[in-house]
Amino acid sequence: MPKSSFESLNKIRKEKGEEPFANPRNAAAGSLRQLDPRIAASRNLDTYLYGIGEIGETGVLSHSEGLDLLDDLGLKTNKERRTFVNIDGVIDFVNSWVDKRPNLPYEIDGIVIKVDSLAQQLKLGNTAKSPRWATAYKFPAEEVVTRLLKIELSVGRTGVITPTAILDPVRVAGTTVQRASLHNEDLIREKDIKLGDYVIIKKAGDIIPEVVNVIEERRTGEEQEFEMPTHCPACESELIRLEGEVALRCMNPKCPAQIREGLIHFVSRDAMNIDGLGEKVISQLFEKGLIRDVADLYKLTKEQLIQLERMGDKSATNLVNAIEASKSNSLEKLLFGLGIRHVGAKAGKTLAQHFETIENLQEATMEQLTSINEIGEKMADAIVSYFHQPEVNQLIEELKTVHVNMVYKGPKRERIEEENSFFAGKTVVLTGKLQQLSRNEAKDKIEMLGGKVAGSVSKKTDVVIAGEEAGSKFRKAEELGIEIWNEKRLLEELEKE
Known part of the structure; x- marks a missing residue:
């Protein structure tokens, strides 16, 4: 969304008594989510095309040639792009935009640097998340000063205790910030952060608030040292620091905070993707004792759901249907949802493709797991340890009882087995x-x-x-x-x- 469109939109919203958008990025995303295309059209969005998906028979050999072709076709590309023969030219170009950035008619937070040759792009390939032939240079983040009022502790689904700074509200990079993650005790000690300190805040990548450092010269002597607890704030179990880790961890599998976070993770988009089961609904169900673990989600009735705050008849019906539909998800969704340590969405799919059923995975040995591409010893050990827990196997049986699918449904792993290959069968x-x-x-x-x-x-x-x-x-x-x-x-x- 151009700056001019953003300013016009917020002026109209203020006149109507509506909350203004925090920044053009949020405004553009909110506009695209409108169900009425006339509303989106009225907000004067714009676009630049930054590449061609399929080159085909165009004769294009480089990324820059592809963008020139788009220009010739009458499509809109960014005219500020440049091609260089060495990295010095790239660095000079990036540095020149540090000062010129505010003069652009739209917001940017960095510049993308790409290998131009399509043949070299192909050779470099991609990781699971991004191309190896492109990288984003982020401009230095805006920094502001505010006061750290207190430090709150939260318990994650794996038991990790995370301290969060509670701040005097302050505007940073277009939004008001009141909280910033402090990650762990070591970071608090390293930066010598005390309660009551004046601190410098920035948004990492213009998105995530973080404490940069403390302004020691503004100390009055009334600031207080922060001490990490020895026991879990949710269940009072003794906290442990595992060898090689910086985080304190609650090891109690019955810890209510861990169970709640695990339930929120289980229903999330990349996991079982149960639409309508957000954090607030999960919290209500947990507090009312209607769910204790993920298997209980599949025993919920419409009558139980209607009792929840802001849950009408139609919403309850839709939620029951969404829970039922999730039973047929492919195995990789379940594996990610179970929250096995070190197993992300990509590893869940790799495991599901290889073992095909949860029973096969439950019986897998360390050697079988580490023989799979992308599964290292640390992840393999976590998987074996997870499935050796009696309560885990009991949970799997409960999920089977309520007919949750335990089989991989996606395409099999592609494999080229050349009869003449030296490696075939080796x-x-x-x-x-x-x-x-x-x-x-x-x-x-x-x-x-x-x-x-x-x-x-x-x-x-x-x-x-x-x-x-x-x-x-x-x-x-x-x-x-x-x-x-x-x-x-x-x-x-x-x-x-």
């Missing part, structure tokens, strides 16, 4: 640090050619690929007389394939 172990490929890239390529990448060396191992600083796996391979390759030999074999 077990390969990677050890040490590879220079030209990441461990995951090497795994991907070997598996696509029919090989299996294992996490440990045994008599069944066919080849060990040793990078720099290879350790015990390399020595064991030597002892067992297993064929050992260096990275150069691997690359030669992959090139041949």
Whole structure:
């Protein structure tokens, strides 16, 4: 939304006695969500096109050529773009916009830098979340001063205790900020934050409020040290700091705060996606004793839901239907929803694709799990530990009783098994640090050619690929007389394939 459209819209909203939008980004998003297209049209949104999805037979070989083509077709692109032959030109360009940024007719929080050659973009590829051929440079965030009044503690679904700064309300980057995460006790000590301090606040990425540092010269001597508790603020269980972690953690699986947060996570969009079951409804159900765990969600009746605050007949009916519909979700949604430590949405899908049923995953060993691309030892250990808990297996049985699907429904993992491939049917172990490929890239390529990448060396191992600083796996391979390759030999074999 251009600045001029934003100012006009807020002027109209104020005249009508309505709450003005905080910033053009929120205003644009709110306009697009309007069910009436005439309202969205009246708000004078604008657009720039920043790329072409499918090049096809256009003869375009670079990103910049693609944008030129869009211009030729009469489509709207950003005329401030530039192409450079070295990084020095890019840096000078970015720095020049630090001061010129306020003169643009629209808001920006940074500049995207892209590799121009489409062939190089293809070679660089993508991670699960973003392209490797592009990165966003964010401008320095606006900083303001306010007073830290107190520190509140919250308990997350994994038991982590997170301190949050409660601030004198202050405007930062277009919105009023009253809270800022302090992450953990170590950060509070590192920045020497005390109750009553004047602090500098900024929004990380122009979005998340954080405390930058303390203004020590404004101290009066009345500021107080903050002490982290020794017991959970929700259930009074003793807090523990696990080895290698900075966070304090409540280890009580019956902790009400953890259960509540776990329920909110279970119904969220990337998990079971139960529309209408938001944080407030979950809190009411939990406080009234209608739910104790996620299985109880599937036993709720329309009559119970109607008792809730602001829940009418139609809303209750819709919610019952949404809960029922979630039973048929594919397995990966359930795996993410269960909140297994270290298992995100992407890992949930990888596990679901590989094991296909929850029963297969429950029986999986460390070796079976670490042989899967993207599953490391830390995640594998968390999965095995999770399914060894009696209460977890009892919960799975309860979910089966209420007919929640436990089977993967998506497409099977793509695999190219070449009969003539050296790797077809072979077990390969990677050890040490590879220079030209990441461990995951090497795994991907070997598996696509029919090989299996294992996490440990045994008599069944066919080849060990040793990078720099290879350790015990390399020595064991030597002892067992297993064929050992260096990275150069691997690359030669992959090139041949």
